[in-house]
Amino acid sequence: MSHADDTARPPLRIAYSPCPNDTFVFDAWAHGRVPGAPGLDVTFADIDLTNGMAQRGELDVLKVSYAVLPWVLDRYTLLPCGGALGRGNGPLVLTRGPGADLTGATVAVPSERSTAYLLFRLWAAAVLPGGVGRIVVLPFHEIMPAVRDGKVDAGLVIHEARFTYQNYGLHRLADMGEHWESTTGLPIPLGAIIAKRELGAETLRTLAESARTSLRMAWADPAASRPYVRAHAQEMDPSVADQHIALYVNEFTADLGRDGYGAVHALLTRAAAEGLVPPLEPEALEFV
Template sequence: MRCLRTTTLGYSPCPNDTFIFCGLVQGKIPLSHVCFAEPQLEDVETLNSWAMQGSLDVTKLSVHALGYLLDSYTLLDSGAALGRGCGPLLVTAQATAPQAKGDLAAWTIAIPGQYTTAALLLRLFLPKSCRTVVVMRFDQIMDAVVSGQVDAGVIIHESRFTYQERGLLCVQDLGVWWEQETGLPLPLGCIAARKDLATEVLRETEQAITESIRWGYAHLDECRSYIRQHAQEIDDKVLTSHINLYVNDFSLRLGEEGRAAIQELLRRGRAAGVFTIPLA
């Protein structure tokens, strides 16, 4: 293989990402121009922050974060987390259920990172009411809601499948709200690459991710151990549900509808003044 350069790679430890990249990082996908370094697996907000610094060549991003990075990163057509019925959930404790449709402006709401798509969706859903937010890791939010540290939280990833077991109530499925507002699938995450990478590297990376997804579907049993190594939940039903929800035809190829959904989310973010705010 003629390697043009060593390419750094980052994605989250969530089952959809480890499923997507399993074949690629385990050497199952032939490559001609790309040599990937050992991948960096971090929560998506950490990856968002690293991308703000240009730290990784190819990385998973929240679509929200992409809105700040269009000058330096290009959206790849493969590897996205985008679909219907897959949105973040605004949840509260059952004890506060009677006021769940009340004055949300008085609530303190936990969000899973400043640059996550969940944070942007909450702002679009509650443009005048979302006053007090607390940023915390996605896997700490349910505990914070249950303990009363916050009044509500926006949950993502595996939490979507387990929140009811913690006695929590869904106040609003933000994906349902988005689909009702726009008629489009919800764009949550994407794979982006630095614009200064060689054209051959960009093209082959995009194709390799598509082939890795196809390999994963054909070799799911071989993927399971790699997925379990990094997952918050190890129950097979939860893992399978997670992959089925977030990995789909849009992951293989965004296509016109997928790109339209991303453009619409970023357009609404700009209209709300989100992307005019300087980065810290």
């Protein structure tokens, strides 16, 4: 990318998913409509890939799973906005038939470093004294067909699968979000926006404000983001995309707030107690 002014700052390298919630939030910023915001060089990647990018220290800004924070917060800081938390939007465990017993079962999951996986393991620790059997990592889009075809006993699914699993003839065995909310009273921490600490405090604050402004612009004029959303969710019915946005873009996207930070701390503390993630110092979550 060339610049007429040699002192112009190069665009920040950012990666987020092609899912409707991310394209909705970042549309205005990615298209240069946020006044004073740094330019963005966008890479689209599913969250299992961005988690790996973060662990390798690639790119300046990333949308990652909250579950990966204990491995990356030495290099990145958690932005207080732009991510996905909420209520009533947790991962689901799906089976071919109702009321299945997962003790010793083979369960397909999209990643072992995801909030979904941590919530699943915390749920299993509470309700399956015998524990699950084998965990198989599959690409997200392969999980429901694998359950339907009997290749695995159950599948852990996220995102729009909440609205489409019945198309595969599957049954919802449990809602990880319901379990989390009933035991903690807190929202579910799903996806986080992180940025490299080396960018400096001033730039990091600018990034946070740019994300907030981009979100507010999308809320003020939802139609403006629709072409970007639909261009990257071509396999998704437009009504499902709208449901997806309504579910995952909310007040916590604008500001984590006390409940948001409390939810992240609770998730990582409980997961560390189960040996699922390294322990995290509380101050590691603090923004600049």
